[in-house]
Structures are given as C-alpha cells and as structure tokens.
Amino acid sequence: MVSSTHWLASQSAMAVLESGGNAYDAAVAAGFVLHVVEPHLNGPAGEVPIILAPAGGEVRVLCGQGVAPARATVEHYRALGLDLVPGTGPLAAAVPGAFDAWMLLLKDHGTKSLAEVLSYAIGYAEDGHAPVERVGETVESVRALFETEWPSSAEVYLKDGASPKPGELFRNPQLAATWRRVIEEAEESAGDDRVAQIEAARAIWREGFIAEALVRQAGRPTMDTSGTHHSGTLTAADLAGWSATYEAPATYDWNGWTLCKAGGWSQGPAFLQQLALLPDELPAYGSAEYVHLLIEGCKLAMADREAWYGDADPQGVPVAALLSDEYNAARRALVDGKASYELRPGSPLGAAPRLSAHAHAVAAGDDGFDALGTAGAGVGEPTVAKSGDIPAVAKDGDVPAVSNSGDQEVGADGATRGDTCHLDIVDRWGNMVAATPSGGWLQSNPVVPELGFPLGTRLQMAWLEEGLPNSLTPRRRPRTTLTPSLALKDGVPVLAFGTPGGDQQDQWQVHFFLAVALRERVRGGLDLQGAVDAPNWHNDSFPGSFFPRGMRPGSVTVESRIGEEIIEELRRRGHEVTVGEPWSEGRLCAVARDPETGVLSAAANPRGMQGYAVGR
Known part of the structure; x- marks a missing residue:
C-alpha cells in the first residue's frame, strides 16, 4: 500500500x-x-x-x-x-x-x-x-x-x-x-x-x-x-x-499504542506531549469540549516547543522530562473552560524557559505582529523584515491567506511560505x-x-539570538516542523502517517490519530479514510516557525463542516474562530497493517484532489 x-x-x-x-x-x-x-x-x-x-x-x-x-x-x-x-x-x-x-x-x-x-x-x-x-x-x-x-x-x-x-x-x-x-x-x-x-x-x-x-x-x-x-x-x-544519520525515535505510550517521532530537533515531541496532556477520561469525540481540550493542550505543547526544542544546546532537549506524567499533570491543570491568550512554556527541569526576544515581542503584541508578520493598526512598521506586501489576517468567516501552517504563499517581492x-x-x-x-x-x-x-x-x-535551544549555530540543525509519524500497537508497527502543513503538522496528526484510535473499526480494519476526512482545525497561538515568525493569540481556524453549534460554543469560550472552507484543514496520508491478518489499508487526503492511495 x-x-x-x-x-x-x-x-x-x-x-x-x-x-x-x-x-x-x-x-x-x-x-x-x-x-x-x-x-x-x-x-x-x-x-x-x-x-x-x-x-x-x-x-x-x-x-x-x-x-x-x-x-x-x-x-x-x-x-x-x-x-x-x-x-x-x-x-x-x-x-x-x-x-x-x-x-x-x-x-x-x-x-x-x-x-x-x-x-x-x-x-x-x-x-x-x-x-x-x-x-x-x-x-x-x-x-x-x-x-x-x-x-x-x-x-x-x-x-x-x-x-x-x-x-x-x-x-x-x-x-x-x-x-x-x-x-x-x-x-x-x-x-x-x-x-x-x-x-x-x-x-x-x-x-x-x-x-x-x-x-x-x-x-x-x-x-x-x-x-x-x-x-x-x-x-x-x-x-x-x-x-x-540514524537515531532512535522519541516515543510515548498511550492506551496500548506507542507513537514514534523524530527528536527535539524537530517538532515531533510536541505531538507526543499533546497525548501526554490528555486526561484519562476524554469528552465525546468531536464535541466542542473535545475540540477545546485539544486546542488548549496544543498551545501548551507548542509553548514548550518554543522554549525547549532545538539542536543548539549541547545538553540536548529534555524530551523525557517534557513527556513525564508529573510534568504534564501540572501542565494539564492550566487548562480550564476558557481559551488562553498567553504563551505559557513550562520548566520541566526547574530551569526558566528560554524564549527569543522576538518570541516575547510577538507574544506580547509589542511589535504589532500577527501570524502573517503584518503590522497592527497604530503600531508602526514591522521591526523585523522588509518583506513587502503580505496578505492581512482573514476575518471570521474567511479563510486565512497565510498562517503558521507553512502553506505555500508568495509575497509581491518573493517573500514565501513553502x-x-x-x-x-x-x-x-x-x-x-x-x-x-x-x-x-x-x-x-x-x-x-x-x-x-x-x-x-x-x-x-533558527533565531539570530545567542543562548537559545534554536539559535543559529554552525554545524547544528535548525529546528524543523517536518514530522512523520509511526505507531505501534502492543509493540508491533501498524500505522504510518503524516501531512504537509508546517506548524500545523502535529496538530492535524494528533486529530487524525485520535480519530483512528477512539472510533470503532470498520470493515475489519482501521478506518483510515474516515479519520483523514473528519473535520479538522488548527491554532496559531504560538510563534510561527517561518519568516517573519508571527503569531495570533487565541486563534483557531476550523473547517465549516465542524458545525455551527461547535463554532458558537468555541466562540463562547473565548476562541477567536476563523471559519474556513469545508475541506481546507489537513492533508494527511496514511497506511496501516493488521498484524494478525496481514491485511493492508491506506488512505489519502481528498482536500486539493491530488493526494492518492493505491494498493493491491
């Protein structure tokens, strides 16, 4: 497959x-x-x-x-x-x-x-x-x-x-x-x-x-x-x-599954931490409470990504501490019924989190940047780039022109998001x-x-500031958003999956994986296509990985198929909701193997009409 x-x-x-x-x-x-x-x-x-x-x-x-x-x-x-x-x-x-x-x-x-x-x-x-x-x-x-x-x-x-x-x-x-x-x-x-x-x-x-x-x-x-x-x-x-080079994966065990990701030079452990932040009892799949819980957990994991991930620190990324039960129990307590607008990295080893001055600025709104690097009204010109005309943030009901997704867009002077x-x-x-x-x-x-x-x-x-986990450093890797996934069930590889999408990759993939893991099997195997097709969403409440490195605190962008009732409940909880086109979030691919029968399955993203699953 x-x-x-x-x-x-x-x-x-x-x-x-x-x-x-x-x-x-x-x-x-x-x-x-x-x-x-x-x-x-x-x-x-x-x-x-x-x-x-x-x-x-x-x-x-x-x-x-x-x-x-x-x-x-x-x-x-x-x-x-x-x-x-x-x-x-x-x-x-x-x-x-x-x-x-x-x-x-x-x-x-x-x-x-x-x-x-x-x-x-x-x-x-x-x-x-x-x-x-x-x-x-x-x-x-x-x-x-x-x-x-x-x-x-x-x-x-x-x-x-x-x-x-x-x-x-x-x-x-x-x-x-x-x-x-x-x-x-x-x-x-x-x-x-x-x-x-x-x-x-x-x-x-x-x-x-x-x-x-x-x-x-x-x-x-x-x-x-x-x-x-x-x-x-x-x-x-x-x-x-x-x-x-080869290396061991970062892993996390969840409900009989073992999820494997690249290490802290990627954003892969943020996927694992989002699972670690989940409570023992989850709200009903697809409900407003379920979506809210995943959004808020993602914000915490991505804040930790910003403070702790990268290849520049010789001590490495404290992945084990970031995924520990004790640490995530404390982090989980930060989630309540309201949308957070703060960037809240934690201290997994007791040390203060390290954020770049630019990340502090965009988090505080000091330089007027949103996720597109667009200067806010009354704030003045952007302080970090002469990047030409970049599309403005979409209003509710419109699809954002660009976000932290890495969606390919090009500015008038060649400023790009690949x-x-x-x-x-x-x-x-x-x-x-x-x-x-x-x-x-x-x-x-x-x-x-x-x-x-x-x-x-x-x-x-990479940041142009010394002393950060993701500082530009000769002969060290810049932190990347690229993050394929592989899952084992009871120790046996059963599922490989991933998606394009920059900072959204480990949001969409979490939603996909939970849709597979929480929903019933169909036709004797994992319902991969149903999980790919399920309405998806993302948030930009953390500094983006791509130039010009902005953010949109409190934002969440949803496919309209998610339903008006959920949209209104998210807004009631304080989320700044942008409603996108019905099929606009997530571009997942997946293959699976049933270890008992050897039966293979595959699914591909229908959004954009070019993803393709094939097998025999």
Whole structure:
C-alpha cells in the first residue's frame, strides 16, 4: 500500500513494489518523483526526516535535515543588519539533506539499483508531466522576481514567458540531465556493484559536480526577503563534511499504542506531549469540549516547543522530562473552560524557559505582529523584515491567506511560505516507512543553472539570538516542523502517517490519530479514510516557525463542516474562530497493517484532489 500527496508519486512507488522492490525502494522512487511534480513544495536540496520500521526490526529515524554551514553564525547575520534569517535566498540555505538521506535509505534498506529508482523521476522531468494548478500559481506569484532577479529560474519555469499550466506537459530537462549524469558517473566508478554505485552518487553530491554547482550558486549575491542582495555561507567543506544519520525515535505510550517521532530537533515531541496532556477520561469525540481540550493542550505543547526544542544546546532537549506524567499533570491543570491568550512554556527541569526576544515581542503584541508578520493598526512598521506586501489576517468567516501552517504563499517581492509533501508505504513483508520531504522550493532560491533545482531555506527557522535551544549555530540543525509519524500497537508497527502543513503538522496528526484510535473499526480494519476526512482545525497561538515568525493569540481556524453549534460554543469560550472552507484543514496520508491478518489499508487526503492511495 502507498499513500502520498501526489498521484504520480504513489503510482511510481506502486510500480516499484509490483516489480519486486520493497517499501524503501518505493519510497526513494516516490521521493524523487515528488521533487519533479511538486517543485513548489520540495526539492533535492531540501530536507527529509524518515521513520522506518523494518519487518521484525527496530524503529529508527533517518535524519535528512542538514546543519547550518560553518560560517553561519549569529554574529555574521547581525553584522549584515538582520534581526531574522531571510525567508528566501542563499543566506537561508542549510547544508542540503534530502538527497543523501534518500541514498542512505536505498543503500541500507533497499534492493533496487540507483538507475531503477531514479528512472521514474527522470522520465517525468524529461518527457513531461501535467502540473497541478499550484505550480503555475506559485510561478506567477514570483514572475517579476524571476524575470528581473532570478533568470535561471525563469529559464526553467517561464518557458517562452509562460508559467506551467494544468493539462499541458511541463518538462525540466536540466534536472533529468543531472540525474542521468549522476547515474553515468556512479556506474563508471563502481561498475555493477549496487551499494558502491549508491556510495559513488553520495560522493558526487558531496564533492563532485553537484557540490561544485551548489557552492557556486550559494556565492552569488541574490535578492532575498530582506530587500537586499546577499550571498550565502555554504562551502565545499560544509557539503563534504555532512551526511544523513540514524537515531532512535522519541516515543510515548498511550492506551496500548506507542507513537514514534523524530527528536527535539524537530517538532515531533510536541505531538507526543499533546497525548501526554490528555486526561484519562476524554469528552465525546468531536464535541466542542473535545475540540477545546485539544486546542488548549496544543498551545501548551507548542509553548514548550518554543522554549525547549532545538539542536543548539549541547545538553540536548529534555524530551523525557517534557513527556513525564508529573510534568504534564501540572501542565494539564492550566487548562480550564476558557481559551488562553498567553504563551505559557513550562520548566520541566526547574530551569526558566528560554524564549527569543522576538518570541516575547510577538507574544506580547509589542511589535504589532500577527501570524502573517503584518503590522497592527497604530503600531508602526514591522521591526523585523522588509518583506513587502503580505496578505492581512482573514476575518471570521474567511479563510486565512497565510498562517503558521507553512502553506505555500508568495509575497509581491518573493517573500514565501513553502509547504511540504508526504508519503507512507507498507509492503508485502511488513516493512513500513513514513517520510516528509520539504524545502528546496522553486520559490526559495534561484534554480542552480547547471542542475535544474534550487537551494533550500531551512535556516529561516533558527533565531539570530545567542543562548537559545534554536539559535543559529554552525554545524547544528535548525529546528524543523517536518514530522512523520509511526505507531505501534502492543509493540508491533501498524500505522504510518503524516501531512504537509508546517506548524500545523502535529496538530492535524494528533486529530487524525485520535480519530483512528477512539472510533470503532470498520470493515475489519482501521478506518483510515474516515479519520483523514473528519473535520479538522488548527491554532496559531504560538510563534510561527517561518519568516517573519508571527503569531495570533487565541486563534483557531476550523473547517465549516465542524458545525455551527461547535463554532458558537468555541466562540463562547473565548476562541477567536476563523471559519474556513469545508475541506481546507489537513492533508494527511496514511497506511496501516493488521498484524494478525496481514491485511493492508491506506488512505489519502481528498482536500486539493491530488493526494492518492493505491494498493493491491
């Protein structure tokens, strides 16, 4: 079974499975197809966290999140007059992580050759595919930037002056040529040895023609969201010195389930803490009291994320303390019948929580920023960025133009919020994998002329202030929102799931998981599609992870399908409710395996009409 955010990726993965490949071969093939068909949502120079559960083996996290370059210091960025890392341009580029992570997965757990898994992406890049509407919409949003500042991007995405259109074949021959050259050079140096070929490809990325092109691009002064041209900090030594790594997952046991997430360099433990904050007796599923409880628990978990998560502190993130029964019993007592408008991080080890000055400012409303970074009336101009025209916050009854979700949106000067992809696969042997590729968006940086894809911008998620868990720190990972999930029941892997959505990912996923866990089984298995389809919601009552890092205290955005009675009750409790379109919240994918019968199931998000679940 396969579920992903694009039907061509799902079908490519299924083709690999049908040809005898396993879940990991299929995941790599699908991942590279997603780079081609959703270039506004992910790319090879972005990042990907992967959770894998080999049949009969140990659950592991494969970290494809690159680190900050050696020269990416707070002092350097401050010397440029910056208070935040720009949302676009080479200054925001971490060491690219996605390619090496996919290659490591293929080498260690796959069975197919490099040429076999890349053939699907090469085909769609070379022969063309019919792009989804959002690709062309994104390109149109940055047309002026491409035409005046980023000509290499215009060459790929504005062929004869026209942006990609649905129903018309779109090609990226430069990208296809890049992968063909990688395969040819790997085969020349390694012969027929599958593993040696993959290692050769990793070396080409880190030290060969790809590395050389990436470093040249990083050194080119580029217009970014600060309104100024900057060159980046990425060097050949940075690329040569980093590789993807395995680590143990963060876990939490809840009612016979064990939930597995990436560690505190991601936001994954916030999912686990939301479960830890739940009382023993839950309100009726889907009731106003139930929704209120989850919203308020999420605020507490995300406040702790802001104060304690990151990769900069050598002591690490106190995940065990944050998930402890004693700590969450005290935190749970903060939830009452009214909506909270405060950012309330706790002290899991007795030390005072550490928040950036910017987070304090947006929490207090001192600089007038909401989640969009829009200056409030009478407050004056934004103090953190010259980001151009950014859409205003929606009024009740309207869908927000942008939120902490990471939903892809582009400002008039190229200020962007990129989004993400997701895939889940389970094969006939019971191997299971969940992956959330993101970054390296077409709107994040200029296309590298020799390669056909751009650098990423993940450093925008780190703070330009010393002494914080998520301070910009050389050779350390910026905290990421990317957060695939894997669940075990009575110790056996049964469910892989995830979603795009930035800061919303571990909100929508909690709602999905509880919909699976609390509702009755149907047709002899987990009701995955029912849980994906259930009305969803999110809040932005904490500092966002993306430039310009704002928040909307007390906010909650709901799908209109949730019902007027619940909406009115939430408002009575003090929530600032925005009512969105009926199918506007959540973009989940999921696969499952019944350990007793071996029956597989899958579900995909109907919102946007491009997610696709397939199996046989």
